[in-house]
Amino acid sequence: MPDPVRAPDHCCVCGDPIEQPVAQGRPRRHCSAACRARRQRATRARVKAVVASVVGGPDLEERMRAALGRLPEEAFDLPADPDQAALLVLAEAWVLVERLERVAATGRPELAARCAGAAAALAASLI
Numbered sequence: 229m230p231d232p233v234r235a236p237d238h239c240c241v242c243g244d245p246i247e248q249p250v251a252q253g254r255p256r257r258h259c260s261a262a263c264r265a266r267r268q269r270a271t272r273a274r275v276k277a278v279v280a281s282v283v284g285g286p287d288l289e290e291r292m293r294a295a296l297g298r299l300p301e302e303a304f305d306l307p308a309d310p311d312q313a314a315l316l317v318l319a320e321a322w323v324l325v326e327r328l329e330r331v332a333a334t335g336r337p338e339l340a341a342r343c344a345g346a347a348a349a350l351a352a353s354l355i
């Protein structure tokens with residue numbers, strides 16, 4: 229049974245009522261797949277905007293950490309199953325290694341070096 233404190237009665241996108249499942253699991257926050265997809269697109273756009281607002285400069289790490297604190301909780305959603313969550317995040321980390329390496333090959337020198345270093349450090353930590 230979903231936690232009645234955390235289980236919303238209405239869709240966080242359109243406001244329509246939500247029927248929570250009787251079975252165990254994470255409570256629903258959306259009335260439909262369309263609303264969930266709309267929320268995911270909005271979250272992705274917000275993540276991109278936040279990241280774009282902090283890229284570059286000497287205090288990048290500090291500003292990036294502050295920006296992460298401004299992201300909606302949905303940006304950090306994970307599958308309820310801990311094994312699935314771990315596998316998903318590890319796969320995302322490998323995708324990030326690849327993306328960092330690609331950016332390192334094309335970005336401004338000061339950012340490219342930072343990306344290459346991050347790719348190498350992250351890859352080494354995943355092996």
Ligand SMILES: [Zn+2]
Nearest residue numbers: 239242259263
């Ligand atoms: Zn909805």
